[in-house]
């Protein structure tokens with residue numbers, strides 16, 4: 018667990034670690050991929066990362082999960098990323114959205130799964146968040162397709178999810194897509210999230226707190242970044 022004095026220090030420390038992982042990926046393979054979370058936590062980290070000197074035109078940025086809402090909605094994770102990460106030097110990165118204006122979320126999921134088949138095998142970097150209910154990505158307790166999403170045998174790609182706590186229908190990369198990232202990070206802030214993490218680390222059903230799937234079964238070591 019990487020502990021920082023405050024959110025600003027965490028944002029800078031995490032941005033440094035991610036920039037270094039993306040640079041190493043570009044040096045090794047010519048391109049790099051990163052999947053980031055939405056929600057309220059990552060804004061300062063996005064801003065810190067956006068100014069890093071990287072070969073951004075060879076970096077693909079995508080989302081771990083998305084709400085099935087238009088990209089101009091304040092609920093859109095794509096909007097959050099465009100407003101806070103794809104600016105400054107990072108404006109030249111390639112962005113792969115999860116939302117498409119299809120009739121259904123299922124159609125968007127099928128489209129994105131095809132488009133992302135060539136990236137994220139594995140992702141160079143995955144940044145996960147965690148909700149107060151123990152969800153991560155759009156793996157929500159009580160989610161309509163939670164068991165399928167968390168099954169390692171479910172192929173890499175994007176699927177739909179609906180849940181009472183989720184608001185709109187969701188699009189989410191599957192557990193198999195995220196758990197083997199070369200750099201796998203859980204970014205949480207505040208005492209309440211620390212308590213949720215402690216609860217998730219205790220014995221209990223994965224379906225009650227889906228973050229447990231990552232804590233228990235991820236192939237990559239999980240780097241936890243926390244600040245009060």
Ligand SMILES: O=C1O[C@H](COP(=O)(O)O)[C@@H](O)[C@H](O)[C@H]1O
Pocket residue numbers: 053054055056057058059081082083084094145146147148149153154155
């Ligand atoms: O719904 C979501 O929430 C989680 C956590 O968000 P936060 O506001 O508590 O930081 C986020 O990781 C996920 O990507 C997002 O879609």
